[in-house]
Amino acid sequence: MSKRVQVRQVRSSSLNGKMSIIYKVIIVGNSGVGKTCLACTFGDGVFPEATGTTIGVDFKEKAVKVDSEIVKLQLWDTAGQERFRQSMTARYYRDVHAILLVYDITDRSSFNKLSIWLKEIYSHIPSSGTLMFLVGNKIDLAHKRAVDKRSGHNFAEAHNMNYFWELSVKDNKDQVDHIFYTVAAMLKSDTPKELKSHWLMSSDDNIVISDTEKSDVGKSACCNTT
Numbered sequence: 090m091s092k093r094v095q096v097r098q099v100r101s102s103s104l105n106g107k108m109s110i111i112y113k114v115i116i117v118g119n120s121g122v123g124k125t126c127l128a129c130t131f132g133d134g135v136f137p138e139a140t141g142t143t144i145g146v147d148f149k150e151k152a153v154k155v156d157s158e159i160v161k162l163q164l165w166d167t168a169g170q171e172r173f174r175q176s177m178t179a180r181y182y183r184d185v186h187a188i189l190l191v192y193d194i195t196d197r198s199s200f201n202k203l204s205i206w207l208k209e210i211y212s213h214i215p216s217s218g219t220l221m222f223l224v225g226n227k228i229d230l231a232h233k234r235a236v237d238k239r240s241g242h243n244f245a246e247a248h249n250m251n252y253f254w255e256l257s258v259k260d261n262k263d264q265v266d267h268i269f270y271t272v273a274a275m276l277k278s279d280t281p282k283e284l285k286s287h288w289l290m291s292s293d294d295n296i297v298i299s300d301t302e303k304s305d306v307g308k309s310a311c312c313n314t315t
Contacts, residue, residue: 110158112276114269115165115181117206118191119199123226126258127191128166130265136258153270155277162273182213187220187272192241194225194255195233203244220275221250224268229257251275 116124125147129137132149149164167181190206192199203223210221223245225236238255245253252271256264 110277111161111163112186112273113163113165113184114187114189114272115167115185116189116191117167117181117210119193119196119202122191122193122196122199123258124191125166127189127224127226127265127268128164130258130262131269132164134262136262151269153273155274158277160273160277162269178209179213182210185214185219186276187222189222189224189268189272190250191224191226192236193227194236194241195227195230197235200225200236200240200244207248220272221248222268222272223250223253225253225255226258228255229260 116128118124126137128147128149129135132151147166149166150161151164152159152161154160165181165185188210190203190210192203194200223241225238225241228234241255242253244250252268254264254268256268258265
């Protein structure tokens with residue numbers, strides 16, 4: 090028997106001065122993979138039809154309710170271009186709770202550079218204790234696909250990442266919400282590292298955690314810029 094976690098969006102007016110848990114989530118990946126669109130679609134509730142190149146870092150914050158508690162996700166949308174990141178890198182990774190690593194399924198180079206991004210990540214944070222998620226964006230351009238889904242799944246599994254999704258940020262806001270609700274639920278659960286490998290899922294799966302795991306959790310397509 091399995092248990093579903095109740096996670097939903099919270100209106101600002103419904104907080105009524107209640108204290109909330111704040112988690113820092115950073116979004117990294119090459120320039121142009123859709124990081125800004127991912128953050129804006131969840132944070133603002135609408136896909137941005139035009140975005141500029143992120144210089145340094147941009148922020149979004151949104152509250153969701155995980156079961157009966159309020160959780161705020163503070164999203165750090167980071168620059169993908171090296172010249173904009175050099176002076177900010179240490180600040181990106183300070184006190185981070187979760188990382189979304191994003192690539193473009195139509196751009197093989199953005200996938201090939203995932204290992205470089207991981208090397209940077211692990212030079213600034215411990216290899217355990219931080220949730221890691223992989224997102225393949227722009228499946229609305231499947232006819233231009235350069236990275237097959239199995240490659241993404243295998244990469245996530247090889248690097249012990251928590252979840253893997255493919256989606257179109259432009260065409261599927263519900264899936265964007267699903268990603269961040271999953272992040273919120275897992276952060277709230279304070280799950281031990283040794284259980285994380287059981288939760289590697291593809292975008293076709295639901296957020297279902299088995300009782301045996303003893304947990305309480307559960308501008309073209311998608312932007313040309315970060």
